[in-house]
Amino acid sequence: MKQLHFGLFENAQANDTGRATWRHPDNERVNYDTLEYWTKIAEVCENGGLDFLFLADAWGWAEVDGVRPDVASIEGLDLPRLDPFIVASAILARTSSLGVVMTGSTLLEQPYAFARRMATLDQLSGGRIGWNIVTTGTADTAVKAFGVPMVAHDERYAMADDFVELVYKLWEGAWEPDALTKDKNGNFADPAKVHAISHDGPYFRSEGYGNSAYSPQGTPVLFQAGASPAGRTFGGRHGECMFVGGGSVEQLAEHSRAIRAAAVDAGRTADSVKVMAEFRCVVGETKEDAQRLYQRVLDSQTPDVTVASYAWFTGLDLSSYDPQTPMTDLHTELSQSQVSRFAGKTVGDVLKDWHEHGAGSKAFVGSPEEIADRIIELAEGADLDGFLLAPVIQPGSTIDFVERVLPILRERGVVGESNGASLRERLVGSDRPTLPDNHPAARYRATVAVA
Ligand SMILES: Cc1cc2nc3c(=O)[nH]c(=O)nc-3n(C[C@H](O)[C@H](O)[C@H](O)COP(=O)(O)O)c2cc1C
Numbered sequence: 001m002k003q004l005h006f007g008l009f010e011n012a013q014a015n016d017t018g019r020a021t022w023r024h025p026d027n028e029r030v031n032y033d034t035l036e037y038w039t040k041i042a043e044v045c046e047n048g049g050l051d052f053l054f055l056a057d058a059w060g061w062a063e064v065d066g067v068r069p070d071v072a073s074i075e076g077l078d079l080p081r082l083d084p085f086i087v088a089s090a091i092l093a094r095t096s097s098l099g100v101v102m103t104g105s106t107l108l109e110q111p112y113a114f115a116r117r118m119a120t121l122d123q124l125s126g127g128r129i130g131w132n133i134v135t136t137g138t139a140d141t142a143v144k145a146f147g148v149p150m151v152a153h154d155e156r157y158a159m160a161d162d163f164v165e166l167v168y169k170l171w172e173g174a175w176e177p178d179a180l181t182k183d184k185n186g187n188f189a190d191p192a193k194v195h196a197i198s199h200d201g202p203y204f205r206s207e208g209y210g211n212s213a214y215s216p217q218g219t220p221v222l223f224q225a226g227a228s229p230a231g232r233t234f235g236g237r238h239g240e241c242m243f244v245g246g247g248s249v250e251q252l253a254e255h256s257r258a259i260r261a262a263a264v265d266a267g268r269t270a271d272s273v274k275v276m277a278e279f280r281c282v283v284g285e286t287k288e289d290a291q292r293l294y295q296r297v298l299d300s301q302t303p304d305v306t307v308a309s310y311a312w313f314t315g316l317d318l319s320s321y322d323p324q325t326p327m328t329d330l331h332t333e334l335s336q337s338q339v340s341r342f343a344g345k346t347v348g349d350v351l352k353d354w355h356e357h358g359a360g361s362k363a364f365v366g367s368p369e370e371i372a373d374r375i376i377e378l379a380e381g382a383d384l385d386g387f388l389l390a391p392v393i394q395p396g397s398t399i400d401f402v403e404r405v406l407p408i409l410r411e412r413g414v415v416g417e418s419n420g421a422s423l424r425e426r427l428v429g430s431d432r433p434t435l436p437d438n439h440p441a442a443r444y445r446a447t448v449a450v451a
Pocket of ligand 1: 055056057058103132133134135136137138224225226227228229230231232243244245278336337388
């Protein structure tokens, strides 16, 4: 069986996306706006042997814009939040091997400035950075907040293609890896190895010199989670690590197969993409004990939170439909996967499911051994390369996992020592920190006009 990798799903806000857990007496996530909180979480992850900490992100406040705005502020749903890039720099300063994966939107970021921010973090961390490429599911609210035009779902992926082409040119082509010599008796940089880039795409343009030198990984490790046909095509072309939501073995196996097929269609190998499934777990001494702990969390979710949080993903107010309405009658230009994953279900079914699981998967609730069994069963059955732990209560969920479940997985030989200074070597198993030559970014290496 493959050696599995694990990351932690975090959000620089008081709640998980679309859930209200901040009131729980043991939940320290409410202190998301303190350096102490992030230092503690970073240390738990690094000392516990997780490969990376992932920081999700979103823009705008979809709940307030649309459905039940009162619930959003009463429960602190999804706002306020901190800038993940700045949180990342605090985490990186406190750790030495943990990777940090930031979410960056190709709809809202400026590629030229974004490329420098990522290169800066990759530089300062010695190559421990990843980028979760998102087209922004909450696009309608976000574009209003930014004052830019709305772009429809599939076109956002065309825009993402253009965005990545430009940042690849900056990361891979503008400065050669050995351009910076810093020779006090000679040159600071070799002029023959510094290149102007030129990009005139359908959405983005840039001419001239890159603002930052080649960083340890060049291009940060590329994460992606597109689930629609357009999203999978994009992920197959660019993604090195694909996140999938939770689900049954069959659902995950289908995701994994489709993602690998998209990579092959793009001229890459099926195993050049690591597939990692999001999961939540509640660990108890026994199954009953764990169920009791989990019930306390579920009890804190009101029906209003459920309605407001589903609307955050989709713009759809499920409380305005007859509960018997088939989900196939509903359409959104926001996260289509949060509608299509409920094909065959009714609005009433979805309200019940969302109340229990939110956007995430059904939690694994049980003893450490039961949870380890479930992880192995899913990984084997669905050809997964790893998992993304979405904590229920922080830091308790992460501590429970790294102290009680991970040692069992190590004992069973499915989690090895993670080697490699860079996130790419550690996670993707590459023998160097930079992208493989068959990745589309590689064609921009030092091929542009020489200065
Ligand atoms: C584990 C995981 C994490 C995600 N994190 C974010 C995020 O931080 N920000 C965001 O806008 N979307 C995030 N998404 C949503 C995806 O980027 C994507 O929009 C979604 O899976 C729907 O796919 P589609 O856009 O192809 O329809 C995440 C999805 C998954 C499964």
